[in-house]
Amino acid sequence: MYRRAANGSVVDRYGGNIRLAQAVAGMYNFSIRFIEPPPGELWGELTSNGTWNGMVGLFAREEGDIGVANLFITALGGRRKFQEYTFPYGQESTCFLIRRGAGLPRWQSLALPFAQDTWLAVLLVALLVGPVLYVLSQPQVTSGEKLAGRSFAFSTLYTFAVHLRNSRPLLPLRTSLQVFVAFLWVYVIIVTEAYSANLTAFLTVERVPEGINTLKELYQSSFTVYAQGPFFGNNLAAAKNEHARGLSDRFIPLPDLESILEHVVSGEGVYIASINNLIYTISLHTTPQGSPTLRVIKECFQPFNMAMGLQSHSPLKRNLDQAVRMIVEAGLVHHWLDETLLLAKQDRQKAAEWSASTSTEGSANTTDRKIEQSVPLSLEHLQGVFIVLVIGCSVSLFVFFVEVVFRDSWKR
Known part of the structure; x- marks a missing residue:
C-alpha cells in the first residue's frame, strides 16, 4: 500500500508485508532499501528466452535479498531454482472479486x-x-x-x-x-x-441478490477473469477443478489494478487475488452511503501458505525463519492486517475531506458501515x-x- 505525492512518487509504504520486513530488520539491526520489479512483472514469470523476470528475476540476478509481496509458497514454473521461502506466516485463499448487484426493491x-x-x-x-x-x-x-x-x-x-x-x-x-x-x-x-x-x-x-457464488456459475457466465500478472492464470490452468481450468481460457493479465477494477466495476469481469487483497480493495470502493460496491464470490480457489522470499540457498534463511516464527506466535500478522485496513480508511477519509474543501459540489459521506446480513x-x-x-x-x-x-x- 502506498502514499504518494502529487507527482506520483512514493512518500510512504504500509501494509502487513511492509511491517513484517521492518520488524525483521529491527530484530537483526539492518536497514531496508526497497526495490520494486518493473511494471507488470510483479512476482515473476519464466520468459520465452528461459530467464525469469519480476521478483524471481531479482533473486536470480542477486539484485535482491528478501522479498515481500503477499508471496505464495509454490514451485510453479520451477521458480524454486532461484527463490526460496521462509517459515510461513499465514494462509490465504485465492478468491474472485465481482461487482455487487443492485439492491432488491x-x-x-x-x-x-x-x-x-x-x-x-x-x-x-x-x-x-x-x-x-x-x-x-x-x-x-x-x-x-x-x-x-x-x-x-x-x-x-x-x-x-x-x-x-x-x-x-x-x-x-x-x-x-x-x-x-x-x-x-x-x-x-x-x-x-x-x-x-x-x-x-x-x-x-439493503438486500442484494445472491448472483454468482461458485466456480461453476462463474464458468457458465461470460465474465473475463483479470489479475495482475500471469501467476493466477497459470494456477487456474493447472487446477484439478474442471471449472477453474475452463476459466483459464478467459484469463487476461493486466499490469495495474486500476485498469482491472475498471472492468470489474463495469460488470465485464472478475478480479482474482488473495482474500486479504480483495478485502482491502472492497474497503476502497463504497457508495456515498458507505455500502460496498464490490463483493467476494463465496467459493474460493486453491489456498496457499504465505512467506517471505529470499534467494535459493541464502544464508539468511535460518535467521529469517526464526524471526518470522516469533512474529507469528506473537499474533502480529493479524494485528497488522487490521492496522492496514484502518490506515486505508483514514487515508480515504482524508482524501474525501480534501476533495470537499476544494470542490463546491459538497462532500460525500465516507463513513464505513458494516453491512449485516438479516436471516x-x-x-x-x-x-x-x-x-x-x-x-x-x-x-x-x-x-x-x-x-x-x-x-x-x-x-x-
Missing part, C-alpha cells in the same frame, strides 16, 4: 422476515384454527358461553383478528375454549413479535412456537372430549 421487505416454509406454516395455522374453534364452540355444555353457537364465519374472523392481535373481547367460559384461546394467543404473540423484530432488520438493511426466520427458528400451538390444540380437544362425555353427569 424495498417493498419486498414485507415478505422477507419469514422463510417460505414458515409462511406456509403460518398460513396453514390461520386456516385450521378457525374450524377448530367452530367445533369446540358447538355443544351447549355451559350456559352463558359467549363463543358457543357462533357461525363458522364468526369463528374464522375471530381467529383472524387474533392473528392481528385485535380480537373481540369475548372471554370463553368453558375450560376447553379457555385452553385453546390461551395457547392461540401465546402462539400469535410470539409469531407477530418475531415478524416485527425481523421486519425492522430487513427494512434497515429469514425458518421453521427451525420457530419450531418451538408451533409445538406450543399443537400442544394447546391437543389439550383443548382432550378437555372438549371430556366435557362432551361427562356433559350429562355434570348437568345432574
Whole structure:
C-alpha cells in the first residue's frame, strides 16, 4: 500500500508485508532499501528466452535479498531454482472479486422476515384454527358461553383478528375454549413479535441478490477473469477443478489494478487475488452511503501458505525463519492486517475531506458501515412456537372430549 505525492512518487509504504520486513530488520539491526520489479512483472514469470523476470528475476540476478509481496509458497514454473521461502506466516485463499448487484426493491421487505416454509406454516395455522374453534364452540355444555353457537364465519374472523392481535373481547367460559384461546394467543404473540423484530432488520438493511457464488456459475457466465500478472492464470490452468481450468481460457493479465477494477466495476469481469487483497480493495470502493460496491464470490480457489522470499540457498534463511516464527506466535500478522485496513480508511477519509474543501459540489459521506446480513426466520427458528400451538390444540380437544362425555353427569 502506498502514499504518494502529487507527482506520483512514493512518500510512504504500509501494509502487513511492509511491517513484517521492518520488524525483521529491527530484530537483526539492518536497514531496508526497497526495490520494486518493473511494471507488470510483479512476482515473476519464466520468459520465452528461459530467464525469469519480476521478483524471481531479482533473486536470480542477486539484485535482491528478501522479498515481500503477499508471496505464495509454490514451485510453479520451477521458480524454486532461484527463490526460496521462509517459515510461513499465514494462509490465504485465492478468491474472485465481482461487482455487487443492485439492491432488491424495498417493498419486498414485507415478505422477507419469514422463510417460505414458515409462511406456509403460518398460513396453514390461520386456516385450521378457525374450524377448530367452530367445533369446540358447538355443544351447549355451559350456559352463558359467549363463543358457543357462533357461525363458522364468526369463528374464522375471530381467529383472524387474533392473528392481528385485535380480537373481540369475548372471554370463553368453558375450560376447553379457555385452553385453546390461551395457547392461540401465546402462539400469535410470539409469531407477530418475531415478524416485527425481523421486519425492522430487513427494512434497515439493503438486500442484494445472491448472483454468482461458485466456480461453476462463474464458468457458465461470460465474465473475463483479470489479475495482475500471469501467476493466477497459470494456477487456474493447472487446477484439478474442471471449472477453474475452463476459466483459464478467459484469463487476461493486466499490469495495474486500476485498469482491472475498471472492468470489474463495469460488470465485464472478475478480479482474482488473495482474500486479504480483495478485502482491502472492497474497503476502497463504497457508495456515498458507505455500502460496498464490490463483493467476494463465496467459493474460493486453491489456498496457499504465505512467506517471505529470499534467494535459493541464502544464508539468511535460518535467521529469517526464526524471526518470522516469533512474529507469528506473537499474533502480529493479524494485528497488522487490521492496522492496514484502518490506515486505508483514514487515508480515504482524508482524501474525501480534501476533495470537499476544494470542490463546491459538497462532500460525500465516507463513513464505513458494516453491512449485516438479516436471516429469514425458518421453521427451525420457530419450531418451538408451533409445538406450543399443537400442544394447546391437543389439550383443548382432550378437555372438549371430556366435557362432551361427562356433559350429562355434570348437568345432574
